[in-house]
Amino acid sequence: MSEKLTNTGLVKHAQTMLGLPTSYMWGTLARKIDSGTIDWCRETYPSMYSADRVAYLRNQIGKRYGCDCVGLIKSYYFGGVGSPKYTVKRDYNTNAIYAAAPKKGPLSSLPEVPGTCLYMRGHVGIYIGGGWCIECTLGDYGDGVVKTRVVGRGWTNWFYCPFVEYPGDSTDAPAPAFQKGDKVKVKPGAKTYTGGKLASFVYQTAYDVLEVSRDRIVIGIKGNVTAAIKADDLIKQ
Structure with missing residues (x-):
């Protein structure tokens, strides 16, 4: 992705993912499921990949996209659906991306800004406005990327993704105090x-x-x- 990363762009990315066939895969970034990825995930996160889950995913090879909750967000700033781009410095887990957020607060103060991220311990989602969220999950709410109501879901906090621009962030802001190479x-x-x-x-x-x-x-x-x-x-x- 060469364009600027924005809150509205994050929402569009989430909506694109919502319209695609997806399956929840811990440790993945919105790429087509293949045997190599399944093998790597099974070896790297054995507790998250039972024999039954691996068998199910093998039946989805080439048919569906694999993703996890924070992977839904990271896949946006790593280049979009199916992008091979990857930067280890920006590969944050759920708790790290929340900790790095430039703005955050309790759910009770959630701003009506689509693209704001939602957090509960061990899980994140993307607020799309109007009381709705798009998230990637596995369990009672579905398998893969789904649309859910914010109320009653268990979210505790909101935050701004540290790699995305939000309203009021930079358009009229002064130049940053530091630049790459300083x-x-x-x-x-x-x-x-x-x-x-x-x-x-x-x-x-x-x-x-x-x-x-x-x-x-x-x-x-x-x-x-x-x-x-x-x-x-x-x-x-």
Whole structure:
């Protein structure tokens, strides 16, 4: 995908997936089911792939798309349905993508902004407006990408995807304080973007800015990632 990633684009992507034949596959990204993917998933996540589930999925080879809940979101910013594009730095699980969100809140304060993401422990979905959600799930609500009501589903929080632009985010915003390629140092006592501790040597070294996503700055040396840091915790050199 070369176009800008937006909240409305995320909704359109989810609606496209809703219209396709899908099956829930833990660890996958909205790609056509094939034997190699099934084998990899079974070996990587054995507790999530029973013999019966594997047998079912083998019958869907070439017929359906495999996806999991956060894969529905990631497949949008990785290039769309069936895209082979992949970036390990943006491969977040459900809890990590929620932790990295630039804005979030309890479900009671859910903004009427289609493309806002929904969260409960271990599961995410995409709010499409009007009290409806599109999610990828397996169980009582279906198998694969389904449309469900937000109320009564168990969602606890909402959040903005860290790689998607939302209304008011950037159109009239000033240029970002940091750009890819900048040299920076980490302020003494700063933590990772998600609040984790940093090794003491991190504060003594100058780093390259590898990626910028609003206030989330990925730093490293020679292309190797060291950490993601809040912009306010960095000093440009």
